[in-house]
Amino acid sequence: MDNLSHSVASLAAGALLHRSLPPESDSQKQGIRHRMMLIACWLAGNFPDLDLVLTPLLPAPLGYLLHHRGHTHTVLYALPQALLLAALLYLLWPAARRLLKQSASARLGLLLSIATGFALHLMMDYLNSYGIHPFYPVDARWLYGDMVFILEPVFWIAFGMTLAWMVRLRALKILLAALLIGVPLYFTTRGFLSWPSFAVLSGMALVLGVVQQRCGERGRGGLLLSFVFALVFVGVQHQASQRSKDMLAAHLRAADPATRVLDMSMSAFPANPLCWAFASVESNEAAGTYALKRGIVSIAPELVPVAACPVALADTAAQQPVATGIALFSQEQGDLKALRRLRSENCHFDAWMRFARVPSVNAEQATDIRFATSPRGNFSTLRFADFANRACLPNVPAWAYPRHDLLTPR
Template identity: 30%
Template sequence: MDNITHSLVGIVLAKAVQPSILVDAGRDSIQARRQWLTLFWTAVIASNLPDADLVLTRVGKLSKFDYLLHHRGYTHTLLALIPLALLSALGVSFFFGTWRKGQSPSWFRSKLAAASFAAVLLHLSLDFLNDYGIHAFSPFFNRWFYGDVLFIVDPYIWLALIPFACLQLQNRWARGLWATLGLAMVSVLWLGPFTSVGVATAASLWCIASILLQWKRKSFEATLLAFFSFFMIILLFSVASITAQKTVEAASALLNPQVPVEEISVSPAPGNPLCWRAWIRTQEDDDLAYVTRLGVVSLLPSLLSAENCYPGIEKRGTAQLTPPDLVSTSEISWKGNSHLERQVFDLLRQHSCEFRSFLKFSRLPFLQGLSQGQGRVLVAGDLRYDREAGLGFAEILLSQKDDEACAGDSVPWEAPFFRPRRQK
């Protein structure tokens, strides 16, 4: 998820713990103020600290290839949870001077540690919920896990939690900043290419309802309402994700029920929970090729047909799709097929360390030849993030030479392409 979402979750978490600090330390004491600042910034920083791997890759000037291998890597594991939580709590406590025994009683340290631990855990949980995934159990179990529930920037979580930040924070500059972000998100929903008037209206009403429900509420009551809204969004999107996956799998089975489904990846359209982009991979043509089909699912086709969801999605990517071989309906619109020849795939796995390493990240790989200068180059990419004609963040140029070893060999992640086949 984006760092604004993570920060909002940290703010709500800090406010959930604040009442107990005021009771134990004294509502108007200087000590309570310092402890609140320590708690607030610990929760916000801990909610974002797993993404420190982004800073490290940029400061270290690592390549795009290194970014793909290491982002959501070691800092997004349960093994790193306690060190990251302690680092956040100790660092902020040291800054505000609340780490000393005289200024940090045992009850405060316990609550601070619990809040920091919960913040990191919620970060991992949110990152699991989108189609990028995490490998939370590494190094003991290096498999990727994908929730396929939320888009990486979810407007509805913003519109549920931003009113809380505006109404509960005391700093007027902070309230103004969050209000500006909320208005910007509402504007994007009204003007964005993937939403409709109905969806934008529903989102605006959702934002207004969030404000009214939390207006003049006590901090604890507002916190409960914010968390309730937050988890209800996740629950509703989870049900929608399961529905979209079942719709895609059932439609694919109409072509040939005997062809096993190897992978399904779904993701909601940005700002439109009624529309879902779906990729489904099968192995066909007498095992000569892997075929990955792109479809768009509408959860309410009577209100918005699948054909009108995600306009032009099949024309924007680097991968050149062939025409679809499945019949579209109002519920699901098939956009095209990506073919990955098994012979080429196996040769690259054998001779290209870059490609083998890329497979440790790529869930839905594709290969595409492109013209460059006087010759041709081979691009490896991931269909989940093939959103532009040029090379995107999940697409790399493969070198022309054989390489038996490379830096990617040291990365322990299991290649998601070779996960056990899904059972129908």
């Protein structure tokens, strides 16, 4: 997820935890504990993304692909990160240190804040199609939620609006609330959000503002409602993702019964459970081929046809309708023997395949077509010429191959 989503979710969690613990003996200690828990949860909710400092361990693009969402995004390596964060807060914040020595409630609050921040980060990163491998080294497989867009305004509104309404300074409160509504409005006018989605977001913001205003400065109602909204949204997205996969799988099997559908990477449209971008992988071992397709699915085509999905993400000019509610952007076919030979002969490609979920390969480069292109190209692209004179690289993590099913004959 984006760091704004991580931040507002963690701050809301820290605020809720603080309000759920017994108060401190005086207002000064209560204020210190409040700030400590907010900061601890916020830092823990963003700490794993410091793995970006590890990307120079490998040349681009491998450094980013293999070290971002790497070791710092595992349950095992969350433990030393949590200890480091707690130690830094204890050593660098004298007022918090004194409070922690005196108050069992503050010590429990710090523990809960840090644990919750790290847990939220891993769970939120799991929700999209990029994936994590949280149980490494016990289980090195990538896990993909395939249910929430990586920049999700529902989280910005659900958590951010409640936090904004808790700010004491009226002018700042109004400014933050306006920004939280203004950013989705901008993306709506640019074609990334639909107007019905923006209307739902605005309604949610209004409800949260009213509830938090009635709860008062120390109330928990607005915060609890924030998490209810977020959980309901994730539940709806999960069901919609499964529906889109069922529709797509049925179409792929009907279109070519000889192929085996291996995977369908689903990318949600922001704040929109009806429209889904997909990248699919099929194999035909007997023919020695595999097929990749990119396209879009609408799970309610009678309500929202694929051509009516937000235009900035729907690529309407490239759409080729193939079934009710399904259109293709592109399709290609590859050679299984060539793919396996390249993997065995090229150690850089072998490393890249520890990340690639939907690998498109030609003579010049390999690209994971899950990711949209930009003027600078797809960030996952490995250009073979850039590695032609390089020895095999150290510091390649032992993540499981997402496409082990393509690399290994049945």
